[in-house]
Amino acid sequence: MKKVVMGANVFRKDFPFFARKLVYLDTAATSQKPRVVLDAMRKFYEISNANVHRGVYGLADEATQLYEGARKTIARFINASPQEIVFVRNATEGINLVAQAWGRANIKKGETILITQMEHHSNIVPWQLLVKEKGANLLVATITKAGELDVLAFEKLLEKKPKLVAFTHVSNVLGTVNPVKELTALAHKAGAKVLVDACQSIAHMHVDVRNLNCDFLVFSGHKLYGPFVGVLYGKKKLLEEMPPFLCGGDMIKEVSFEKSSWNELPWKFEAGTPDVAGAVGLAAAVFYLEGIGLANVERQEVELVEYAFKKLQKIKAVQIYGPKTRAGVISFNLGDMHAHDVSTVLDEQGVCVRSGHHCAQPLMGVLGIPACARISIGVYTTKEDIDKFLAALQKAKKVFRL
Amino acid sequence: MSMYAEVILDYYRHPRNYGKLNHPQIVSHDMNTSCGDEITMQVEVKDNMVADIRFSGKGCAISQAAASMLTEHVMGLSLGEVAKLNKETMLKLVPIDISPMRLKCALLGFKVLKLGVIKALDRGENHEN
Numbered sequence: 118m119k120k121v122v123m124g125a126n127v128f129r130k131d132f133p134f135f136a137r138k139l140v141y142l143d144t145a146a147t148s149q150k151p152r153v154v155l156d157a158m159r160k161f162y163e164i165s166n167a168n169v170h171r172g173v174y175g176l177a178d179e180a181t182q183l184y185e186g187a188r189k190t191i192a193r194f195i196n197a198s199p200q201e202i203v204f205v206r207n208a209t210e211g212i213n214l215v216a217q218a219w220g221r222a223n224i225k226k227g228e229t230i231l232i233t234q235m236e237h238h239s240n241i242v243p244w245q246l247l248v249k250e251k252g253a254n255l256l257v258a259t260i261t262k263a264g265e266l267d268v269l270a271f272e273k274l275l276e277k278k279p280k281l282v283a284f285t286h287v288s289n290v291l292g293t294v295n296p297v298k299e300l301t302a303l304a305h306k307a308g309a310k311v312l313v314d315a316c317q318s319i320a321h322m323h324v325d326v327r328n329l330n331c332d333f334l335v336f337s338g339h340k341l342y343g344p345f346v347g348v349l350y351g352k353k354k355l356l357e358e359m360p361p362f363l364c365g366g367d368m369i370k371e372v373s374f375e376k377s378s379w380n381e382l383p384w385k386f387e388a389g390t391p392d393v394a395g396a397v398g399l400a401a402a403v404f405y406l407e408g409i410g411l412a413n414v415e416r417q418e419v420e421l422v423e424y425a426f427k428k429l430q431k432i433k434a435v436q437i438y439g440p441k442t443r444a445g446v447i448s449f450n451l452g453d454m455h456a457h458d459v460s461t462v463l464d465e466q467g468v469c470v471r472s473g474h475h476c477a478q479p480l481m482g483v484l485g486i487p488a489c490a491r492i493s494i495g496v497y498t499t500k501e502d503i504d505k506f507l508a509a510l511q512k513a514k515k516v517f518r519l
Numbered sequence: 520m521s522m523y524a525e526v527i528l529d530y531y532r533h534p535r536n537y538g539k540l541n542h543p544q545i546v547s548h549d550m551n552t553s554c555g556d557e558i559t560m561q562v563e564v565k566d567n568m569v570a571d572i573r574f575s576g577k578g579c580a581i582s583q584a585a586a587s588m589l590t591e592h593v594m595g596l597s598l599g600e601v602a603k604l605n606k607e608t609m610l611k612l613v614p615i616d617i618s619p620m621r622l623k624c625a626l627l628g629f630k631v632l633k634l635g636v637i638k639a640l641d642r643g644e645n646h647e648n
Binding site: 454455456457458461462464465472473474478481487488516517518 | 521522523528532552553554555556577578579580581618621624
């Protein structure tokens with residue numbers, strides 16, 4: 118295990134991307150990829166490329182082994198069993214899978230689904246469509262002024278006996294870390310199933326699905342230093358009971374012109390040829406992160422976010438959104454500047470920050486702003502990156518006479 | 520050149536033709552929902568010409584400055600001429616290099632005005648019928 122030295126970043130050199138002299142502060146949107154991930158994918162295509170689960174020749178078996186090996190790695194990473202890991206395109210598809218397969222079979226007229234005000238569109242819209250189709254209700258738990266989930270309000274809404282509670286582990290805007298284990302226990306006590314959106318936590322802290330005890334969990338591989346694939350975890354019993362989502366090749370056991378039966382878990386939910394190289398790359402990313410150690414990642418990132426937070430707080434024109442204790446992201450506005458203007462002025466100085474509504478328009482409404490700018494960090498982010506960003510922000514202030 | 524050239528900031532901080540008209544014949548509004556920019560254009564028409572024009576709204580510097588520059592350009596033009604304005608002409612009014620991601624900011628006011636004028640022309644034709 119590499120030793121983490123204060124002030125120095127020993128991981129940055131693992132990322133070929135940084136040959137470009139950019140200050141990249143948009144890891145919450147997508148992370149850069151370490152060389153080992155790129156190498157693993159290249160190696161797959163150059164040496165082991167074949168379709169999986171089909172051919173009986175050695176090469177096809179090799180590709181299948183790599184694909185299923187990747188599944189095992191990811192299962193181990195979040196403490197699940199391989200049968201409970203479904204590869205999807207992205208976290209959004211994972212949530213849609215649950216909404217369509219589990220939701221359509223289980224949510225009935227007049228029943229309730231509970232979400233929170235800090236959800237990403239991907240954890241709002243699939244439920245909106247589902248409740249519309251079923252004549253069910255979508256309830257929204259509020260956040261406090263500090264930007265944390267109002268747990269009392271959440272508990273109050275649980276009295277409505279929702280069938281499903283879906284919430285994010287870490288807010289992609291506020292950085293708020295939700296107490297997933299406690300919320301899940303409360304939801305279970307009320308008789309609900311729980312879906313956790315782990316997109317913003319999976320690369321920043323240890324996520325253990327057995328410990329959290331959630332029923333479903335989704336994350337995107339590309340935010341975990343891997344390629345553009347997604348993962349859905351579901352408790353085995355639930356996945357077994359669910360009807361399929363997409364259908365066609367690979368997800369079937371037997372097909373006749375009259376009827377079909379379904380493959381075993383997890384393949385029942387993987388119709389068509391999957392992104393094999395994507396899975397292989399994601400497994401390499403998991404190995405990479407495990408090599409550093411999630412505890413080390415967390416320590417380094419918490420320190421960096423605290424540093425950035427303190428410095429930002431000192432700039433008079435800056436308004437920060439969300440609580441002091443946070444993971445990975447800081448959203449803010451600068452004076453009366455529109456976030457896109459902030460982002461563009463920073464971009465002109467080689468600093469990449471996200472601006473806009475961050476796929477959380479309802480949360481923007483709650484905060485009473487049309488948009489905000491956001492910095493987000495990863496294992497490769499340095500104090501120097503933050504300092505360059507702060508200097509660029511001072512320039513923006515000057516340009517806009519703030 | 521920076522997108523935040525002095526001229527853009529000047530128009531943003533001191534927008535020309537900002538506000539509302541008392542008796543506009545044309546009122547048109549739209550927004551870029553993805554960023555929250557919004558613009559309303561009001562036009563007073565006399566002899567089929569833009570006799571007076573105001574814009575109002577909120578949003579980024581590019582959207583507001585570009586809308587303001589457009590109002591100056593179209594003052595005195597005939598509605599037919601305004602309806603025929605194209606994207607290229609609009610972008611020439613804004614003397615900066617606009618990145619592809621920000622084009623829709625620069626074009627919001629243009630879109631609002633053009634649609635408003637075209638609708639007015641359509642209505643006019645209908646009346647004549």
